[in-house]
Amino acid sequence: MSLVVLAAALGLVAGAGTRYLLARAPRGAPVPERWCGPGTAAGTAAGTALCWAAVALAVQTGRLDPRWAALLAVLSWLAVAGSATDLLVRRLPNALTVPGFVLVLAALVPAGGGAVLRGLAGAVLLGGAYLVVHLVSPHAMGGGDVKLAAPVGAAAAGTGWALLPVVAVGAAIASAVVALVVVAAGRAGWGSRLPHGPVLLGAALVVVAATVVVPSGAVGAG
Numbered sequence: 001m002s003l004v005v006l007a008a009a010l011g012l013v014a015g016a017g018t019r020y021l022l023a024r025a026p027r028g029a030p031v032p033e034r035w036c037g038p039g040t041a042a043g044t045a046a047g048t049a050l051c052w053a054a055v056a057l058a059v060q061t062g063r064l065d066p067r068w069a070a071l072l073a074v075l076s077w078l079a080v081a082g083s084a085t086d087l088l089v090r091r092l093p094n095a096l097t098v099p100g101f102v103l104v105l106a107a108l109v110p111a112g113g114g115a116v117l118r119g120l121a122g123a124v125l126l127g128g129a130y131l132v133v134h135l136v137s138p139h140a141m142g143g144g145d146v147k148l149a150a151p152v153g154a155a156a157a158g159t160g161w162a163l164l165p166v167v168a169v170g171a172a173i174a175s176a177v178v179a180l181v182v183v184a185a186g187r188a189g190w191g192s193r194l195p196h197g198p199v200l201l202g203a204a205l206v207v208v209a210a211t212v213v214v215p216s217g218a219v220g221a222g
Contacts, residue, residue, distance in 0.1 A: 004056045011052030011077075015045030018081045022095050044081050051076035058213050068159070068212040070107035074100070075155050075208060079201040082148060086197035092144030100151040108158040115158045122157020122164050123150040129168065145196045152204045159208050170203040171196070 055072045058064035064072070078100045086092050101123065108115040130149040134141040156163040175196055182194060 003060050004053050007056035007073075008049045008053040011049035012045045014052070014077055015048035015080065018044055018048075018077070018096075022085075022093070044084055047080035047084075048077050051080060063213050063215065065212065067110040067112075070110060071104065071155060071158070072205075072209060072212065074103045074107040075151075075201075075205055078104075078151060079205045082201050083198035086144070086195040090142075090193075090195055092142070092148050092197050094147065097144065097147040097151065100148075101154060104151040104154045104158070108154070111158065118161060119154035119158030122153035122155075122161075124153070125157070126150070126153025126164060126168060139193060141196065142193075145200065148197055148200060152200055155204055155208055159211055163207050163211060167200075167203050167207050170207060171200040174199040174203060 052073055055064065055069055055076065058072075059066055059069050078096070082092060082096055082100070085096065105116060105119055108119045127146060127149040130141055130146045134143060134146050152167065153164060156167040175194070178199060179194055
């Protein structure tokens with residue numbers, strides 16, 4: 001079995017397993033029933049499988065240093081699962097954000113102790129910035145977004161310090177653009193609260209992937 005096929009199969013299991021675990025999460029970490037439905041589970045499984053297959057293909061073709069493969073796998077899983085639940089029910093449950101933070105830190109271990117320390121600092125910095133916004137304007141920034149900032153900040157800073165402000169600013173700009181488009185289309189008003197998780201996760205995944213994935217065969221060429 002090729003690495004790509006194996007990664008896709010594991011992605012299917014991880015995506016479906018996310019639905020299974022969320023369905024059985026304690027209700028202290030609220031997960032609405034419709035997020036746990038079979039339709040959402042299938043979408044999460046398929047999305048995670050595609051992402052993990054892409055990560056494996058990048059490793060196999062020499063475009064991704066294996067040290068960063070685990071981070072991209074974890075970040076893409078969190079992006080798929082987190083975006084789905086935030087778009088569907090406007091929630092980012094503890095059952096996703098807390099394990100996501102732990103998994104991101106664990107995924108940074110192959111990159112070295114410096115990456116882990118940067119990840120911890122990045123989680124504090126981005127999480128702290130989001131917390132300030134939440135305290136000043138709870139309507140603009142939800143508690144789930146604050147908790148999601150921890151794994152996102154860890155992934156960005158763990159990859160490189162310069163990525164942290166790029167992700168933060170990129171997510172803010174993307175949120176503004178999405179809001180303008182949605183309002184212009186008449187789908188929401190200026191005071192409507194739109195999910196921020198998908199743009200934050202999307203910005204992190206794009207920026208991290210663009211940093212660690214290199215031209216074909218470049219990994220180890222030196």
